[in-house]
Amino acid sequence: MVSVKDIPGASGLTKEQLLAMYQKMALARAVGERERMLNRLGKGPFAVTGEGQEAAQVGVAFALRPGQDWIVPYYRDIGVALTIGQTPRDLLLAHLFRAEDISGGGRNMPSHFSDPKLRIVSTSACVGTQIPHAVGIALASKLRKLDEVTATFFGDGATSTGDWHESMNFAGIHKLPVIFVCEQNWYAISVPWRKQAAVESVASRAEGYGFPGVSVDGNDVLAVYRVAKQAMSRARDGEGPTLIEAVTYRLVPHTSDDDDRRYRSREEVEEWKKKDPLIRFSAWIEEHGIADHSDLERIQEKIAQEVDEASEYAEQAPVAEPESALRHVYVEEEEVV
């Protein structure tokens, strides 16, 4: 068996790291599926998940340093949140709007990840508005001369917004340590990319802001990881931002309220299912002898168990007291530091 180091494409990752990567992707898949199931069962009123985009999410997140680098995600980033350190329990508590939900105590929508400890920043449901926050966080890191990189994630739809442009421009001017990650899944809900832009690749726009844009196969977790690593180096070396366009596909409807048959053919979805990043990575792992089928099955079993436990826990956890809705409009006296 060859040493993992020598496997082309493994990017110097150890066997353990590669399997951890796989585990995060599979976990993200499982949590997404669970949320949609709980929704169908009438337990969570809303589910927005990221099945199909796990390689893009986990590949980038793996290049980041949890608790040191800043994460400004969007609502599809279950894989990012889990890789950085949120747990299935955290996510399902949010899904079921429980008091214990670290992201917002049930106030914000599910999949609006937040965790000050992990430097995952709370986002709204407004598309694109988180991007200037990422830029500002990175500006602060630079002003304070801290070794921190900020990664912000968004869909192709967000690239049409004014906030996206203004942020890209601002980051370019100040050469900020920020990584812009576009999860190009070809749709903003039902609107296909060709109605969103006249260009093939959004990565090409980065040049106009004075920094590189890279388009990468977003279903190839190792390719994404490599690109993210480079972006990290650039950011840490003071060379400024990178725009990563991770080309992928959302295998599920937009949210639990969406019926994607209205706007895309089953054939198209089936074509992309063949490129499922999870299946692809597991094949790669087996092919390169990193693990065999039964190893991966064991990982899957553990995940299923973890998700079951998290789900049970979350279902039994209490919702916040109704009157608590009046709190935290302003910073309360005792919270002032």
Add this chain to the structure above:
Amino acid sequence: MVSVKDIPGASGLTKEQLLAMYQKMALARAVGERERMLNRLGKGPFAVTGEGQEAAQVGVAFALRPGQDWIVPYYRDIGVALTIGQTPRDLLLAHLFRAEDISGGGRNMPSHFSDPKLRIVSTSACVGTQIPHAVGIALASKLRKLDEVTATFFGDGATSTGDWHESMNFAGIHKLPVIFVCEQNWYAISVPWRKQAAVESVASRAEGYGFPGVSVDGNDVLAVYRVAKQAMSRARDGEGPTLIEAVTYRLVPHTSDDDDRRYRSREEVEEWKKKDPLIRFSAWIEEHGIADHSDLERIQEKIAQEVDEASEYAEQAPVAEPESALRHVYVEEEEVV
């Protein structure tokens, strides 16, 4: 004497056209100077003018068809307004906020040109907000299958706004008959271009929207005209938008409220004075025998006289009745068509 047609760079313009071009530039200069003078005399509370940018403005406007093509200008475009057909009297009536002011009856600021007959669209003082209007007008032309092109003008500062990006993108998607004209004068008030963007040329951004961007010497009126002509052809042939970056310089302070010594050296201003587009074009005209010095002096004299008369007229014209301030908040019954 060679036929004008054969003069390299004359772009097929006749002698009359070339002199008309010169006349518009000189007129724009004279109106700008008059407005600043009236302001210093305490007559107009505010002046914003475009001395130095006449070639960029007149060069583009000359390629448009007054009354047929749509103009969505910005506050510095005295040369555009005059070329399309507004008169010094129109502009000075606005400067002195008289009731007769066609652009707004004294309600909008001076240099916020408007004239439904001439299809010059009323703009606000908000930088960048007119650009989506231009795109929408062009969309209407396309939907209605009308042979109309829309030209919109803005400064380098406007390219930082979200509205600019959203409009460029929208125009690209629909291949709209619109020309985006950036009067690159290197400053947004005091903020130099290098603090506004990390790239040299904003023209390069057009590619990211799927249409060409052209950077042109904005102090060379014939070069600007050529580029605008090409953009017109593209637009009329259904090939879509063009971004023109006309590189120029504002030779005067931002407005009558500005002191430009706070942010740029006199040397820099003097350097650009040497490239004064008006001097440059008059030299070219004389050099190529289109007219001689005394011809140009006669044009200047007529302009001086016209501006004097306009100024006198405007000073004597009445301001609207105070109570008229209550009108036109909503479309009035009799205005409904």
Add this chain to the structure above:
Amino acid sequence: MAEKTMVEAIRDAMFEEMKRDDRIILMGEDVGSGGVFRASEGLLDEFGPERCMDTPLAESCIVGAAIGASLNGILPIAEMQFASFSHPAFDQIISEAARMHYRSNGTWSVPLVIRAPYGAGIHGGPYHSQSIEAFYAHVPGLKVICVATPYDAKGLLKSAIRDPNPVIFLEHKKAYRLSRQEIPDEDYTVPIGKAEIKREGSDMTLVTYGLMTHHSLKAAETVQDEDGLSVEVIDLRTVSPWDREAVLASVEKTGKVLIVYEDNLTGGFGAEVAATIAQDAFDHLDGPVTRVASPDVPIAPFAGPLEEYLLPNPEKIASAIRDLAAY
């Protein structure tokens, strides 16, 4: 006559108007596939992608381009997918659409409708629940409509489309499928700026609009049955311009007034109604001008129990009616 839900009535209004006048277009995110609430279902098939136009995710440009189109012979209906997502277009709405006519001394005008689903009660969390009428009712140059019933929605949307001014048309999303109502087969409009007395009464005037009309009617019924109180319920329907005359006439009659709105209390539109009454009907008042609204909290948390705790409902309204009646 057919029974329609409010969302169907809205769809019918657009369909019929687009049939009538081919200058009308609908533009917005996902309108082509029917829209997230199915309000534009069928329009793409009937009118094609040029008149039922999917746009990029860029609200400022949607409104700004609609303004431009409206200057050049088109009558656009710009859809904001949710009221909260109209905020990026705030500048275009209040600086541009609202002021174009004024600043040009009446020479340009912007015949534009901006539709947006608004309001809470569907567990949409803080960004799918907001009331936004107070912002726009404050801005001269705009008209603002808040509809609550299928009949009014259809008639007012037609009026909005035919109005030469920019109109913000707010559709309470919880009212979309709340109930069905008989809708005439023939063309009709409901005038902008006219309130409707949805229930007559003599003890007290209740002024409201939007979803709160339904809650208020329920409360009025309860207090009639349980306490014998006769409450006159006025549905403003339009908040700008609003029907001061109708409200003042009713208050003169009853002497007491309760104002009910869903938005958070401070600076909500009901404050204007209260202020007007306190000045212009002062002599007729037999009790404090009373408001029921949500507390000053971002409306609304995702968690159902928290959301419900904040929002006015028939019980809270009935209790306020009783308190005021007892004054």
Add this chain to the structure above:
Amino acid sequence: MAEKTMVEAIRDAMFEEMKRDDRIILMGEDVGSGGVFRASEGLLDEFGPERCMDTPLAESCIVGAAIGASLNGILPIAEMQFASFSHPAFDQIISEAARMHYRSNGTWSVPLVIRAPYGAGIHGGPYHSQSIEAFYAHVPGLKVICVATPYDAKGLLKSAIRDPNPVIFLEHKKAYRLSRQEIPDEDYTVPIGKAEIKREGSDMTLVTYGLMTHHSLKAAETVQDEDGLSVEVIDLRTVSPWDREAVLASVEKTGKVLIVYEDNLTGGFGAEVAATIAQDAFDHLDGPVTRVASPDVPIAPFAGPLEEYLLPNPEKIASAIRDLAAY
């Protein structure tokens, strides 16, 4: 003690705070060269371009980046060059800055000050004259300050900078150089949310803020001299949270209230003040709750005579005082 104008007091407040705490930065268009009103003159020289930062012309990003910086140890002051140009940042202000703390259940907070010159009376036309406090006073999670005097401006700006919440700090540009006032040499603050009785009186309460404080004081003097009327003038200073207690206590004493604001009448902040009084001080009222404001017109036309026609001034206020006193 030194005599300062309001704009000098604001500059001093920023200077002293930035000296005191190096987490504070100022960012905005043209702040490096001193700003269009000279409010930041000298800051670049003292603190360098990283702490007095010129930005591109992109208000949404200015506020959005400031929010981000505030999450990561910086205390930003974001300057909007004119209040009207804050509109592109509306979404960032109300969806993001105002709600970050709430939506995250109190785990993130946004210590941010947004400064903007506002108000009319300088012949700035419709886009350099707007009042915007009503929009933001309606939004839970924000604090909103409208200052009128050098002393209050300095003390309140310091409080705003030290406040852990997002604060909108509105500086009436006509008040920038209106007058000079003695300013203590030592550090002081003025508390957010506390009104000040700027003139005591017994016949009537006049509630106001911003430039109208000056006009109201002048009117109060006139009616004292000419009519022997004693008007108590309350300057709210902060419109969110506003000092209900101070206002209600004064109205209980005088029985009559005039509310004066510069913004257009409908949905202006004074509507909230009026509504609150009409509900909570009803028993004490001896006359209609009266408002003086600008008519519902985009404020303000560029032409001086038209602008002046619209705006409240000491004469109009005095006349409203007399009418109400005669009631």
